[in-house]
Amino acid sequence: MSTTKKAKYSVAIADDHVLVRKALGRLINTFNDYFMLFEASNGEEVIKIINSREIQLPDILILDVNMPGMNGYETATWINNHFPQIKVLALSMLNDESVIIKMLKSGAKGYIMKNVEPDDLKDAFxxxxxxxxYLPDYISGKVISGLQKDVLSVSEKIDLTPKEKYFLQLLCTELSYKEIAQKMYVSPRTIDDYKSSLCEKLKVKTRVGLVIFGIKYGLIDISN
Structure with missing residues (x-):
């Protein structure tokens, strides 16, 4: 009897470079728990495949930022609006703060460079x-730097409880929601309530959105 473990999570790739797509696909199929679902050359092709309903939705969609036609920003925005359960990971050669922030604001869950080691890609997944x-240290610093240039003094106008502020601070760490619950000595259900309340108050939808908002508007102490 075979004891091969079945991969749990599907991955799709959108990149206009064929060699990049093929190489990434082969690499991803070597990762435990992950398998390649489909590949596309641009955003329009991604949307066509997803809307065809002929295959399952990917758990993770790797998006090249600069693609001809529908680029990474536009594709991430469309995915976030229509299928927010798909987790977008931006992939680029550009280590530029404005590009990173724009992709995150477009709905990407993370950003990774094309020159990283295979283990780093697995860690990102x-x-x-x-x-x-997912934001590695070399990316996190640029995001914070870019957002600090636009800090607005509105923290006093936003009515957050001390626990919500502490929760927002912990969102900037690499702790999972379960680990945050343990650190705050509350149940995972309470953490869900904190997140829902903050998303409603701050008019954002995701953890990345909460972190970006918190840094930008001075609600998070980045010196810690």
Whole structure:
């Protein structure tokens, strides 16, 4: 009897470079828990495949930022509006704060460079599945730097409880929601309530959105 473990999570790739798509596909199929579902050359092709309903929705969609036609920003926005359960991971050669922030604001759950090691890509997948976001240290610093240039003093106008502020602070760490619950000595259900309340108050939908908002408007102490 075979004891081969079946992969749990499906991955799709959109990149206009055929060699990149093929190489990534082969690599992903070597990862435990992940398998390649489909590949596309641009955003329009992604949408066509998804709307065809002929295959399942991918758990993770790797999006090249700069593609001809419908680019990464536009595709991420469409995915976020129509199928928010698909976790978008931006892939690029651009280590530029404005590009990173724009992709995150477009709905990407994370951002990774094309020159990373295979283990880093696997770590990105694991983080997005478990924690709903992925930002390596070299990216996090640029995001914070870029957002600090636009900090607005509105924190006093936003009515957050001390526990909500603490929760928002913990969202900037690599802790999972379960680990945050343990650190705050509350149940996972209470953490869900904190997240729902904050998303409603701050008019955002995701953990990345909460982190970006918190940093931008001075609700998070980034010195910690």
């Amino acid at each position: 694991d983080s997005i599945i478990k924690k709903d976001f």
